[in-house]
Amino acid sequence: MQPTWILIAGRTTRQGTSLNESKFGSEYLDETQTLYMNVEDLAQLGLQPGQLVRLRSVWGAAEVRVQPDKRGELPRGVVFLAYGDASSRLMGADTHGTGMPDSKGIEVVVEPLNIGSPPGAIHERSGAAT
Amino acid sequence: MSANDGFRVVENATCTFCGCVCDDMILKVQGDRIVEAKNACVLGKAWFLNHQIESRPVALIEGQPASLDEAVERAAQILVNARYPVVYGLSDTTCEAQRIAVAIADWIGGCVDTTTSVCHGPSGMAFQGVGEVTCSLGEVKNRADLVIFWGCNPAESHPRHMTRYSTMPRGLFVPRGRKDRTVVLVDVRRTKTAPAADIFLQIKPRRDFEALWALRALVKGVEVDPRIEEDTGVSLRQWRDLAERMKSCKFGVLFFGMGLSMTRGKHLNVEAALALARDLNQFTKFYIKPMRGHGNVTGADNVVAWQTGYPFGVNLARGYPRFNPGEYTTADLLARGEADAALIIASDPLANFSQPAREHLLRIPYIALDPKETPTTRHATVAFTTAVYGINVAGTVYRMDDVPIRLRPALPSPYPSDEEVLRRLERRIRQLLGIGTNLHPNPPRNSHVERAFS
Secondary structure, eight states, X not given: OOOOEEEEEEOOHHHHHHHHHOTTSHHHXXXXXXXXEOHHHHHHHTOOTTOEEEEEOSXXXXXXXXXXXXXXXXXXXXXXXXXXXXXXXXXXXXXXXXXXXXXXXXXXXXXXXXXXXXXXXXXXXXXXXX | OEEETTEEEEEEEOOOSBTTOOOOEEEEEEXXXXXXXXXXXXHHHHHHHTOOOOOSOSEEETTEEEOHXXXXXXXXXXXXXXXXXXXXXXXXXXXXXXXXXXXXXXXXXXXXXXXXXXXXXHHHHXXXXXXXXXXXHHHHHHHOSXXXXXXXXXXXXXTTIIIIIISSSOOSSOTTGGGGXXXXXXXXXXXXXXXXXXXXXXXXXXXXXXXXHHHHHHHTXXXXXXXXXXXXXXXXXXXXXXXXXXXXXXXXXXXXOHHHHSSTTTHHHHHHHHHHHHHHTTTSEEEEEXXXXXXXXXXXXXXXXXXXXXXXXXXXXXXXXXXXXXXXXXXXXXXXXXXXXXXXXXXXXXXXXXXXXXXXXXXSOEEEEESSOOHHHHTOSEEEEOOOBTTTBOEEEEOTTSXXXXXXXXXXXXXXXXXXXXXXXXXXXXXXXXXXTTSSOOOOOOHHHHHHHO
């Protein structure tokens, strides 16, 4: 059984500033497709900063690049992704009678992909819903 | 407004990017650009300085340029012929536009829902269950000596909240500002807000309810099992210390974010926080407020509540309002494949809804109003380009503490406001439905729009 991580999606300063430029711009897409992870968790999975990974929840999957968390922000077992297309793909549709899908605290599996994937591959595969 | 060296200066302008709605902006305007935004935070600067007149048509029908009248006609036909339409969004437009959107939902017998439902909607449910011990941010500034942030990260999402309202400013009863306050952060992540706090409690994910319930017990003097540390990641000693600080402060306030409302438990998490604040009023003055995200999401709650009695997730199909989150909320209406048309105002569900909801939205005809091109406008059957509220458009917005604030626009736009498009749409819908058109005055003609797009 693969280990699972708890995904928290949220706002970041860069996500907030870049969406004012364009949601189709490279900065917004980069910020919303970057997964932050505790450095010890990165080492456990043998991941390199910038490496492409596939995140899978029971509801969907998204491909993102992984980076170590900033300033020891994340405890082990917790990963962070800025709100955007990728985080939305991992949410369930069921709102449990509230109108709000589970958007934080989602269990995900982190699967390494090829280190040598070309830049921009993520955008082509999981860009904004089209 | 004053002119100086080819620049115009707009004083006391309002930033509508986030729920802080800071109304002390000093904007320097050159031509059709804002070149300086004094007093703005990093998000506010991005909001103002990236503003430019888009080079898009005023309207698109199935991706092809169209006149305003043609687009209004097509939009009205879609909504009038739908069997279960939904009107959604509304958190980034004026209250004046919001009230017309509610009227449209009423005429077409659809649902009206706002982005609150995927933000603090669960908090709205909790308010109904427990009540909200509320105060204004001005009271916080002048009185609060204990400020708790729970499941929120104002350093990144509301950058001026702490400096303008909650932790730094000097107030009437906290004359030394930050030195007179204790600031506590409770969060799963050690965010950028953590260095601004005196106490940081790093809680385990999805354990907010347990922690809040334990605090309620401690406040009431009920013994708590030390194993609370295993559950929450924070020791009983630390929770006891926080409970004592809450009881002994003179004016405490708990600001909570979507760490509570978006995590499993949702409205129950918020109910626990609201009940804690209520309990604390047996000992001191204690208040609780949600940290609201979009510039006028609080206005959307207020306007929809004025007009229907409920803040979001309202169905008007029977001619009277019914409220049922989970049934009449847009994320559910779309994911279950129920809505057959949508009017989306100032929001971008194709960027942030679940995949089943997005896939259904792409299958049905919908109308989108937005100043910028977004994934939602790109796929809309009818897309209107509208002027930006607060920058181009005057009106009323509500700050996150339910204080209404008047907008002072900095420069005109060739595009119509959301309000103007919605007025035209509402009028045409009433014509198509055979409902008297003398209920509201004719929409005021906008000469900029007429010249640019006639």
